[in-house]
Amino acid sequence: MVTSSLKRFVHPDLLHGSIFKAIVLFTLPLFVSYIFQQLYNAADTVIIGRLLDDNALVSIGACTALYELLVGFGIGFGNGLSIVAAKAFGAGEVEKLKKITAASIVITIFVTVFIMILTAFGLKPIMVLLKTPADRLNEAYSYISVITQFCGVLFAYNLFAGMLRAIGNSFVPLLFLIFSSVLNVILDFAFIKATGSIRGAAIATVIAQFVSGLLCLIYIFCAAKILVPSFKHFSFDSSLYKDLIGQGLSMAFMGAIVHSGTVILQSAINSLDQMIIAGHLCARKIFTLTNIPIITLGLAASTFVSQNYGAGQIERIRKGVRISIFITIVWTFLLFLPAWFLTEDLIKFITNSTNPILLDYAKKYILFTLPFYLVLGGLIVIRNALQGFGQKILPLISSVIELAGKITFTCLIIPKLGKWGVILCEPLIWCVMLVQLLTVYLRLIRGNSCTPSPEPQAKNPAE
Structure with missing residues (x-):
């Protein structure tokens, strides 16, 4: 029998009680879940580095931005x-x-088919262009x-996991993701050995x-029957579909625009030394893994804000956003000391390479970028909070700034600057984005009533 304390961990109540505790309990499963989701591709990199060679790493590195673009779109759409x-x-x-769940399934199917058709005809020309x-x-x-032709499996997981998180359950999707991540590692070894190429890693991931x-x-x-629709819930509701498509595509395009910029940046990286391509791949893996607490706090902030906005609790939202940003600051300072002593060893572990160009570039990228996590944390939390308010256009502006x-x-x-141009790029852009987002957020929060609302009557589905 599940104890009451475990129930509170599995279904933390974002609408009542301690804000810090609610955010931390909701974020922890997201944090571990996001680690394992990133390990899908990171595991490919590590295993390929051991079973194949540096040339195979270059191949993975050359298409990493496209992979991140697809993942960013899928995660953004599901979160929207x-x-x-x-x-x-x-x-x-x-x-x-229930009607939202039904409509979300229909919309996701159409989006999946569109992406599959688009990539079937346009993927290789894009890679040449890059x-x-x-x-x-x-x-x-x-x-x-x-990966692209089976993108439906990625979108399906993010849809179902997102719906569970919407009702406060971020723990169960984590359990399933841990299981499938372990499965992915096992399948990686089997399929890479069987095919003798990186294609085997893609099959394992799917x-x-x-x-x-x-x-x-x-x-x-x-x-979680509160989410299960019946046949009647699939009836077309134009206003609901408009809201879902608007919110889903807003977050998806935000992720897509951000990663489109990364894809464009990849074209410049691909023109540099091939070992810099491999080094950038490794550095981005480490950046992504160390950035997971910030990303997941942002995801938690969007759910926290949207639930409390639905319940009319604006002051609770204000406090929750401040607490989330404070946690990202603490995390950044915790990274400083280990980064100086462990970065090079971590790069060698991931790549299994001793190439001096690869090691030098990856280390410079990581150590220069790390202090700017202080900026990135506020940026991500505030942008997700705006999306939790139902804002569709204003958060997109920050993505357009990043793309530009x-x-x-x-x-x-x-x-002109070569590798240092790549290293400087994102940290400087983050500073500009934060100024824009902070201005928008402060204007929005002041425009809402700060009078505490009565406690909402919605019950936690775990109770």
């Missing part, structure tokens, strides 16, 4: 749909929650094409992602 669901849950509208090294093009395509999505779906039908900045660096600065 879950924000609408979280608002309905906070307001205690169970029937509407200056993927000619001798690595076919191998890189063999990897990323498998199978493991399918398992995690399937397990989430089974759990929803068995234990990366285009500028790609065309004007990196050709």
Whole structure:
């Protein structure tokens, strides 16, 4: 029998009680879950570095930005749909929650089919346009094409996991993701050895992602019936579809725009030394892993804000955002000392390489970028908070700023500064983005009533 303390951990109440405790309990499973989600691709890199060679790492590195673009779109789309669901849950509208689930399934199917058709015809020309090294093009395509043609499994997991998070359950998706991540590592060894190429890693990733999505779906039908729609809930509601598509595509395009900038930046990186391409791949893996607490606090902030906005608790939102930013600051300072002593060893572990160009670039990238996590933390929390308020356009502006900045660096600065142009690019852009987002957030929070609302009547589904 599940104890009451475990219930509170599995379903932390974001609407009542201690804000710090609620945010931390909700973020912890997200944190571990995001680690394992990133380990899908990181595991590919580590295992490929051991079973194949540096050239295989170059192939993976040349298409990493495209992989991150797809993942960013999928995660953003799922989170956008879950924000609408979280608002309905906070307001205690169970029937509407079921209609949101039904509509989200339909929309996700259409988006999946569109992405599959688009990448089937346009993927290789894009890779050529991005200056993927000619001798690595076919191998890189063999990897990323498998991922894109089976993108439905990625979107399905993010949809179902997002709906569970919308009702306060970030723990169960974590359990399934841990299982599928372990499965991915096992399958990586099996399929890479069987195929003798990086394509085997892509096949392993798709199978493991399918398992995690399937397990989430089974759990929803068995234990989260508040989300299970009946046939009547699939009836078309134009206003609901408009809200879901607007919110889902807003967050998806935000992720896509951000990663499109990274894809454009990749074209400049691909024109540099091939060992810098591999070094950038490694540095980005370490950046992504150390950035997970910040990313997951942002995701938690969007759910926290959307639930409390649905319940009319503006002052609780204000406090929650401040607490989330404070936690990101603490995390950044905790990273400083280990980074100076462990970075080079970590790079060698991930790449299994001793190439001095690779090691030097990756280390410089990581140590220069780390202090700017102080800026990135506020940026991510505030942007997600704005999305939790249901804002669709204003958060997108920050993504457009990032895209414009990366285009500028790609065309004007990196050709002159080389690798240092790549290293300087994102930290400087983050500073500009934070100023814009902070201005928007302060204006929005002041425009809402700060009078505490009555406690909402919606009950935690775990109770």
